[in-house]
Amino acid sequence: MKRVIGFLLLLLILTSCSNADGETNGTDQSLQDTSWEDIKTKASETTVRLHMWGGDEGINRYIDEWVAPRMKEQYNIHLERTPMDTGNILQKLYSEKQANKQDGTIDVIWVNGENFKNAKENNLLYGPFRNQLPNFKDYYEQDSLAFDYDFGTPTEGYEAPWGKVQFVFLYDQDKIEQPPETFQELKTWIHNNPGEFTYPNPDDFSGNAFLRHLLYKGAEDTKTLVEEPFSKERASSAGDYMWSYLNEIKPDLWREGKHYPSSLAELDRLYSKGDVSMTMGYNEARAEHMIENNEFPDSTRSFVLDEGSIGNTHFLAIPYNSPNKAGAMTLINFLLSPEAQLQKLKPTNWGDNTPISIDKLSEEDQQAFESLNRGKSVLSNEILEESFLPEADAQYVEWIKENWKDEVIRGE
Amino acid sequence: MKLSEANKAWVLLVPALLFLALPLYGFLSAVRTSLQDQGAFTTKYYTTLFTEQSFYESLGYSIRITLIATALSLLLGVLITRSFTPFIQRTAGKLSIWLPMLFPHFVWGYIVLLLFEQSGLISNLLNEIGFIPSTDAFPIVTNDQNGIGMILTYVGKETPFVVLMLLPIYTKHDKGYRDLVETLGGGKWAAFKDAEWPWVFPALVETGIILFAFILSAYEVPFLLGATFPEMISVLTYDWFYSGDWNDRPLAFAAMVMTSVIIGIVSFIAFSVMNRKRMLLTKGQD
Numbered sequence: 001m002k003r004v005i006g007f008l009l010l011l012l013i014l015t016s017c018s019n020a021d022g023e024t025n026g027t028d029q030s031l032q033d034t035s036w037e038d039i040k041t042k043a044s045e046t047t048v049r050l051h052m053w054g055g056d057e058g059i060n061r062y063i064d065e066w067v068a069p070r071m072k073e074q075y076n077i078h079l080e081r082t083p084m085d086t087g088n089i090l091q092k093l094y095s096e097k098q099a100n101k102q103d104g105t106i107d108v109i110w111v112n113g114e115n116f117k118n119a120k121e122n123n124l125l126y127g128p129f130r131n132q133l134p135n136f137k138d139y140y141e142q143d144s145l146a147f148d149y150d151f152g153t154p155t156e157g158y159e160a161p162w163g164k165v166q167f168v169f170l171y172d173q174d175k176i177e178q179p180p181e182t183f184q185e186l187k188t189w190i191h192n193n194p195g196e197f198t199y200p201n202p203d204d205f206s207g208n209a210f211l212r213h214l215l216y217k218g219a220e221d222t223k224t225l226v227e228e229p230f231s232k233e234r235a236s237s238a239g240d241y242m243w244s245y246l247n248e249i250k251p252d253l254w255r256e257g258k259h260y261p262s263s264l265a266e267l268d269r270l271y272s273k274g275d276v277s278m279t280m281g282y283n284e285a286r287a288e289h290m291i292e293n294n295e296f297p298d299s300t301r302s303f304v305l306d307e308g309s310i311g312n313t314h315f316l317a318i319p320y321n322s323p324n325k326a327g328a329m330t331l332i333n334f335l336l337s338p339e340a341q342l343q344k345l346k347p348t349n350w351g352d353n354t355p356i357s358i359d360k361l362s363e364e365d366q367q368a369f370e371s372l373n374r375g376k377s378v379l380s381n382e383i384l385e386e387s388f389l390p391e392a393d394a395q396y397v398e399w400i401k402e403n404w405k406d407e408v409i410r411g412e
Numbered sequence: 413m414k415l416s417e418a419n420k421a422w423v424l425l426v427p428a429l430l431f432l433a434l435p436l437y438g439f440l441s442a443v444r445t446s447l448q449d450q451g452a453f454t455t456k457y458y459t460t461l462f463t464e465q466s467f468y469e470s471l472g473y474s475i476r477i478t479l480i481a482t483a484l485s486l487l488l489g490v491l492i493t494r495s496f497t498p499f500i501q502r503t504a505g506k507l508s509i510w511l512p513m514l515f516p517h518f519v520w521g522y523i524v525l526l527l528f529e530q531s532g533l534i535s536n537l538l539n540e541i542g543f544i545p546s547t548d549a550f551p552i553v554t555n556d557q558n559g560i561g562m563i564l565t566y567v568g569k570e571t572p573f574v575v576l577m578l579l580p581i582y583t584k585h586d587k588g589y590r591d592l593v594e595t596l597g598g599g600k601w602a603a604f605k606d607a608e609w610p611w612v613f614p615a616l617v618e619t620g621i622i623l624f625a626f627i628l629s630a631y632e633v634p635f636l637l638g639a640t641f642p643e644m645i646s647v648l649t650y651d652w653f654y655s656g657d658w659n660d661r662p663l664a665f666a667a668m669v670m671t672s673v674i675i676g677i678v679s680f681i682a683f684s685v686m687n688r689k690r691m692l693l694t695k696g697q698d
Contacts, residue, residue, distance in 0.1 A: 122658070201640055259555045262635065262638075398655060409641040410641065
């Protein structure tokens with residue numbers, strides 16, 4: 001027995017060694033004062049490791065089959081993509097930071113919202129680097145709110161805008177002739193078609209976004225809600241409308257609102273089986289390849305409500321301990337280029353919208369962007385831009401998660 | 413140098429202890445994380461946890477579902493093993509029992525979902541043959557608040573495991589005892605009580621502990637088949653751990669540590685009960 005106790009004590013001592021938080025932000029190879037030419041030279045003949053969420057075949061194909069060969073050709077860079085959930089990537093970086101590991105294995109990550117906030121607050125990122133990218137300087141709005149704030153967190157040059165997406169509702173036009181235009185009409189439609197609508201549990205990213213639209217509507221002044229940092233008072237006064245709306249539609253939802261799909265994939269499954277007539281999603285073009293894969297009926301179309309649709313920019317960033325920061329910057333710069341952005345916009349690839357300023361492009365490129373057909377299930381750019389609402393502070397996401405169960409589920 | 417008996421046992425246990433060091437290290441890290449705030453010792457996460465209504469609700473619900481699923485699996489396992497021992501020893505029988513063992517829990521859960529959901533296979537079949545007027549008339553047994561979907565999955569998946577654990581006992585079990593009881597004028601019940609139960613019971617307790625520990629903390633089946641509310645404890649802690657705010661993480665660790673403590677207490681009680689039975693058993697044979 002004594003030995004066991006000794007052994008346990010030893011383990012305890014081993015585990016309780018304090019982790020000195022090294023405050024070195026990978027400065028050993030900072031490129032802040034290096035010219036772009038030198039960065040390009042440095043990046044030649046290296047490998048760049050891109051870790052990103054890999055749950056979408058269209059996105060993966062775009063990176064592997066279109067971006068990677070061009071990186072090889074134009075910059076002599078070998079691009080290696082590793083699929084990994086962003087939460088896990090940050091967890092890994094966080095552990096490395098704790099262990100003071102200065103020599104990591106990731107060069108570029110795809111990030112936004114809460115993940116960016118966590119990464120920045122825990123000093124997991126290298127930067128600022130954004131304003132050194134020639135393509136950013138040439139083709140993007142230099143001081144746009146959409147790039148300077150990421151869900152209310154100041155970006156401060158630690159991430160570069162890669163794309164933008166907007167929330168839309170998807171519906172089957174064979175079942176619904178005229179989709180609702182306002183939240184009021186949506187409520188009426190739900191009431192007249194019991195069991196045909198539901199939304200994912202707000203722990204899910206898309207379900208939470210659906211709820212945030214209601215939060216905006218309930219706010220006295222949406223502009224303040226978006227621009228000011230999170231406040232509990234503002235959240236609960238804006239939340240009143242949201243909770244009462246959700247409780248009113250509850251009895252007419254799928255499964256009488258007693259159970260909600262735990263993920264968007266689950267809601268998509270219900271939609272493709274015809275159990276419900278609407279689904280949704282935080283990407284205005286997502287129905288295109290769902291139709292192509294025969295997962296959604298051909299008659300799927302999208303709509304937004306008059307109250308607006310929330311959109312956000314998603315970004316690329318470099319981990320603090322990336323061993324190849326020059327290569328990382330070269331890759332990010334290429335991904336921001338007009339040709340890479342145009343390719344990304346094509347529905348056969350990814351269909352992801354571009355944050356680029358069309359009016360800064362050459363005549364020829366402008367033509368190319370404007371003549372591109374994104375597919376019949378995607379709304380026109382005018383409609384999307386007209387209804388665009390920016391994201392508020394990331395803490396509202398959390399607040400909704402925490403309160404939804406109490407306000408909507410428990411009051412039974 | 414001669415090793416004393418007691419020391420010899422420890423030496424022989426070294427490989428097992430080394431193997432256990434890894435999960436133990438993980439567990440101790442969890443304990444440490446749950447007691448630290450910015451590197452300083454704190455019990456605030458446990459204080460928060462013990463005042464958290466959702467934790468109690470979730471824990472109570474989880475224990476209930478776990479006990480039901482464990483008890484049903486054990487009961488079914490005993491009944492199947494008792495009735496079919498000769499059959500199970502043949503190839504066909506072996507296969508039919510081993511088949512469910514091949515699938516991971518997640519796949520098994522998905523099968524249950526596809527079969528039993530309201531718009532699932534069974535419901536559609538019943539609707540086709542006119543047994544129910546529409547698929548909506550089919551009872552809701554997946555993602556339901558009573559956890560029926562989860563229980564179905566676990567029972568289907570763990571019963572073969574129980575059979576696997578009991579089979580050696582029934583194949584080796586001496587028929588002589590049963591004959592003895594019957595010769596002495598005992599009935600069927602007495603035969604079961606005196607000649608069978610004492611051997612089966614310890615194995616059942618052992619298997620029960622394994623199932624209890626597993627089901628209480630498993631994640632994938634509740635994620636797939638659980639209701640939005642109430643949540644199994646694993647889903648709740650997963651949400652805490654992966655919530656946007658990393659400050660909640662120690663709370664998730666605290667909840668998991670408490671779950672481990674509960675499993676530890678239950679195992680300890682079960683083991684002591686079992687050992688006492690075993691003692692009596694071996695004494696009786698001396």
